Amino acid sequence: MLLGRVIGTVWATRKDEMLEGMKFQIVRAVDLDYKPLGSFLVAVDSVGAGPGEIVLIAQGSSARLTWLTKDKPVDAVIMAIVDRLDIELPESQWEETLAKYSA
Numbered sequence: 516m517l518l519g520r521v522i523g524t525v526w527a528t529r530k531d532e533m534l535e536g537m538k539f540q541i542v543r544a545v546d547l548d549y550k551p552l553g554s555f556l557v558a559v560d561s562v563g564a565g566p567g568e569i570v571l572i573a574q575g576s577s578a579r580l581t582w583l584t585k586d587k588p589v590d591a592v593i594m595a596i597v598d599r600l601d602i603e604l605p606e607s608q609w610e611e612t613l614a615k616y617s618a
Contacts (some may be wrong), residue, residue, distance in 0.1 A: 517544055517571070518544070518600075519543055519555075519556075519569070519572060520543050520545050520549065520564050520567065520568065521540050521542055521593070523539060524539065524541065525557050534589075540559075540560045540593060542555060542556055542591075545569065547606075558578075559585040559589050559591070560593045561592055562583070570572060570597060572593055573592050574588065574591045
C-alpha cells in the first residue's frame with residue numbers, strides 16, 4: 516500500500532465503459548510526516564476522498580478487489596481515508612529493527 520495526499524482530479528468524459536461512474540483522483544505520495552515525495556499516480560476513488568486528504572492506495576491486482584473495481588481495468592484504488600498515523604518506533608531505530616527481523 517501507498518500513503519498519499521489527494522491533489523487533484525482527472526476528468527475523462529470518454530473512457531472504457533467498464534470505468535463509467537468512477538472518479539479518478541491524482542494522488543501524490545507522502546512520507547510518514549506527510550511531506551510530499553516525488554511520485555504521483557492516478558487512482559480510482561472508492562471512498563469519496565477529497566482534495567488535501569491523506570489516503571491509502573492499493574495497487575496492482577489488489578486494486579481490483581474493492582466493490583467498485585472488481586474485475587475492472589484498474590491499477591490503483593483509493594481504499595481508505597487516513598485519520599491519523601501512530602508511529603511507535605523512533606526513526607533512529609528503524610534500520611536496527613529491520614536488520615534484526617530480516618535475518
